[in-house]
Amino acid sequence: MSDITSKIAVRPSLGALANPTRFLNLVRILLPWLWVVTIALFIAGLWLSFAAPEDYQQGRTVRIMFIHVPSVWVAMFAYMVMVSSALGVLVWRHPLADVAARAAAPLGAAFTFLGLITGSIWGKPMWGTWWVWDARLTSFLVLLIIYLGLIALWRAIEEPAAAARPAAVFILIGAINVPIIKFSVDWWNTLHQPASVFRADGPTLSPEFLWPLMVMALAYSMLFLTLHLMTMRNEILRRRIRSLQITTARRAERGQVE
């Protein structure tokens, strides 16, 4: 019976964050500040977006842009975080990499779902239907399926260490979809309007729209970062409980001296 004593197999590796206990302390210290910054950004963003003038065509619905676009960006940002975590698992074998990837998946799925819903509500008055099968929306729906597939994969394999590599490989395979989303508006003639911020020759949005969008995007990103630290902490705790259960069983086995 191999004697599993250490709670999480920690190998010497780069970065102070590698040690889960130190990471947990860091999170405990950082969280209050992160919440303060996130809430402040949200207040500023919402205030700015409601101060923005109405769009001459869309009227009031342009306000939906301020919550649709950030959630799409964060959905893809979350996937980028998972891709780097997947590399962390496969290349550098960083012990927290799988934790980071696994913690980001539900958040990414939620932001993707939000992006789909708000986009669909925003599109209804303009396109007349809730959903249209065009390149941008479909590839974004594929992103949601990839997220849900990853969550199902992680839930299917009970042993966390065993799930790390297959999940990482699946993340990398799924990564092809993100550029497709980004450039789908350019490659195919889509109903979805072309990129208006991150473009070769600079944003086409006028400043009073650009500022609320930027602040809201920052607020969303900070929210994601805060939630991601929390879900990573939850995942570490889940693994601690699990290994503590294993050691209790092992100790009961060894303690069986009549």
Added chain:
Amino acid sequence: MHLVVTDLSAIRGGEVIFSGLSFRINEGEALIITGHNGSGKSTLLRVIAGLLTPATGEVCLNGKPEGASPDFDDRKFYEHCHYLGHENAMKPALSVEENLRFWRAMDDEPHLEIPEALEMVGLPALAHVPFGHLSTGQKRRISIARLLVSWRPVWLLDEPTAGLDTGSERQFAELMKIHLEDGGIILAATHIPLGLKNTQSLVMNTATMVDETQ
């Protein structure tokens, strides 16, 4: 209360496993079934447990242990039996306590409380541990604990001490003694001497009855 088996025979896959088997076991007695592998020990236990239909013969339980529920007799025979097969009948994803609580709720005659049952098998600390994390020996002892959480007079045990170390074996022999003293009946297919007093033994390959031996 006594268990009577008359002219029992079983055929599986067209081949006669055993035939013309009759015996009677009284309250507080045990029957140790031995024989080489594939001699039909498990088949006999599964037939008595009602999981396999016998070719001929019948199994019946006469009389009633004191303190049994009024409608004791009219329930099917196997409802008075606990069966412990090669598998442990526990879900790896559920914790030990959840598994035992489930089996205790499934039977209508609860017996020991779960902590008490775990204490009897010497694993009190494992209540919250998911069953999948236990070692083979511990899993076997938890499936033995299942026999304790609800009361059924007849125990049908197929290699009960498989995977157990000597300490746990002695502990289980102790549990079997207590069950016999409580007026139960035990049929156990095992090679390991369980040190029980009033036992009959049945050697399966020649399917003959060997009378009372220590």
Added chain:
Amino acid sequence: MSMFDDKYFAYVTSSYGITLLVLAGMVLWARAQFKSRTAKLDEMEKLGITRRSQKR
């Protein structure tokens, strides 16, 4: 108030409403999970510790 009789009003409020629901849901879910796990961990640590010191 022109703000309310605008026919787009329903769209804006519903999208903001759903966003608020989902974001708040995520935060509450994360906090609830944290609380239940720390509670379970403390309970097991306490249990775990007494088991170790108590010589059977």
Added chain:
Amino acid sequence: MIALFLRDVRLSWRAGGGALTGVMFFLAVVMVVPFGVGPDLNLLARIGPAMLWLGALLASLLGLDRLFQADREDGSLDILLMNGTPMAAIVFIKCAAHWVTTGLPLVIAAPLFGLFMNMPPLAIAATMATLVAGTPAITFVGAVGAAVTVALPRGGLLLAILVLPWTIPVLIFGVSAAYGAVEDPAPFTEPFIVLVAISLFFAVIGSLGAGAVLRHSDH
């Protein structure tokens, strides 16, 4: 008996339980249709109810082979067989638990997928109603297939083939009821009532049948 229901529901959420797989498969089926059929919205709206029904049918057949196999592999099935309760009741409760963890999520997800198929709200509501009435029939009839194939290694595939013929009436009445709600001449209530009748009928036949098969299979 509630204990068995609660255990199965709780199990489907634990690691390896597969609670999400039914809905995911349903989403995959609905998503693939526009790629095959083309993004023409009113065509999609016309075939919407049929596609939702096909997806729900295949998705609920998906998880059925594990209905008894999991219990057989870990020995629980033997102990359940020795329980005092008649096997039909045990099968009924396991089917109910399976329906709640697989069938119900399909119904809850149907409106979202209805939007993907550009279906009008009335059609979505009708499809949801027919799905609520129809998916139990699939689970119960599938239970008989699951009981028959419980000992076979690749039971899942055989189950789908065995059970598909009996699910055709469910599909026919389900889709016709869904269309009935939208096109005026076609009735909604008549096929819907037949659908409910089929579900109740299969609930009895399926439970009794699967119970008998499990009871008398000398494996």
